[in-house]
Amino acid sequence: MKFDAKSFFTLKNLKEYLLTGFGTAMAAASIYFFLAPENIATGGVTGFSIIIMHYFNLPISTVAFAINMILLLMGFIFIGFEFGGKTIFSIFSLWVTMRILEFVAPNVGVATSQTMLNMIVGIIFFAAGLAIAFNQNASTGGTDILANIFNKFFHIPFGTSLLIADGLVVTLSIVTFGLETGLMGALGWYIKGILTNYFIDGFQLKKEVTIVSDKTDDIRDMVNNVVHRGATVYKGEGSYTGKPKNIIVTVVNKNEYFKLKKNILEVDNEAFFVVRNVQEVEGQGFTIPQKALAK
Numbered sequence: 001m002k003f004d005a006k007s008f009f010t011l012k013n014l015k016e017y018l019l020t021g022f023g024t025a026m027a028a029a030s031i032y033f034f035l036a037p038e039n040i041a042t043g044g045v046t047g048f049s050i051i052i053m054h055y056f057n058l059p060i061s062t063v064a065f066a067i068n069m070i071l072l073l074m075g076f077i078f079i080g081f082e083f084g085g086k087t088i089f090s091i092f093s094l095w096v097t098m099r100i101l102e103f104v105a106p107n108v109g110v111a112t113s114q115t116m117l118n119m120i121v122g123i124i125f126f127a128a129g130l131a132i133a134f135n136q137n138a139s140t141g142g143t144d145i146l147a148n149i150f151n152k153f154f155h156i157p158f159g160t161s162l163l164i165a166d167g168l169v170v171t172l173s174i175v176t177f178g179l180e181t182g183l184m185g186a187l188g189w190y191i192k193g194i195l196t197n198y199f200i201d202g203f204q205l206k207k208e209v210t211i212v213s214d215k216t217d218d219i220r221d222m223v224n225n226v227v228h229r230g231a232t233v234y235k236g237e238g239s240y241t242g243k244p245k246n247i248i249v250t251v252v253n254k255n256e257y258f259k260l261k262k263n264i265l266e267v268d269n270e271a272f273f274v275v276r277n278v279q280e281v282e283g284q285g286f287t288i289p290q291k292a293l294a295k
Contacts, residue, residue: 034122
């Protein structure tokens with residue numbers, strides 16, 4: 001496929017790559033300052049790198065980069081050239097950040113004297129960094145590639161393959177560092193999965209608002225022209241009065257909801273509305289730039 005520089009160097013692409021770099025940098029810092037000094041291996045390539053560091057006197061950046069390159073090469077051989085540029089970029093970004101940290105803060109030691117605190121803080125930042133990268137459709141490579149290979153050749157579900165790969169790392173951690181530290185890594189691995197999903201959902205969270213009002217036209221105009229969102233109007237009937245009712249349904253970002261709520265009450269302070277969280281929205285104004293809707 002021919003590289004199209006014009007379509008690549010866009011503001012949207014630049015933003016996605018910057019956020020991917022920022023997310024992987026967060027993950028790298030959490031490993032370097034909090035997890036690696038405590039030998040807390042929470043699965044994945046970084047966890048395996050912490051174990052390898054115990055046996056060989058090598059920087060974690062070198063070990064993690066070498067393992068990622070081997071897995072990436074295996075992916076190219078067994079799966080094909082299906083990895084996006086952001087995945088390769090995130091692998092290099094992780095390595096570059098760790099190299100910089102090793103240069104500016106060598107032999108940093110543990111961040112705090114409390115192992116549990118180091119694990120919790122490290123996992124929070126690590127999960128947040130991964131979520132930022134994943135939200136840009138980037139992958140950090142690593143055991144994701146191994147899971148794809150297992151899925152293709154052994155028909156093992158991707159989630160199960162990932163569980164097996166990370167479980168193996170945690171098992172090796174117990175053998176290497178002992179039961180207490182190994183179990184700390186297992187706990188961190190479990191919390192990391194929960195927090196990563198939580199942060200990903202948080203980035204994508206939207207508000208679906210269902211509005212029942214006698215001032216339907218005014219509400220609809222406000223949604224379109226003040227909040228700059230679309231809406232769908234349904235025909236309904238009041239269960240007590242038996243009178244026809246118009247029901248307006250719209251979806252907004254979290255920060256837009258407070259503006260919408262304020263304006264609903266200004267238009268009709270007797271309006272009835274129900275709000276619920278939705279985790280994924282596709283379509284005009286969301287996957288398509290919102291400015292197209294405002295035109």
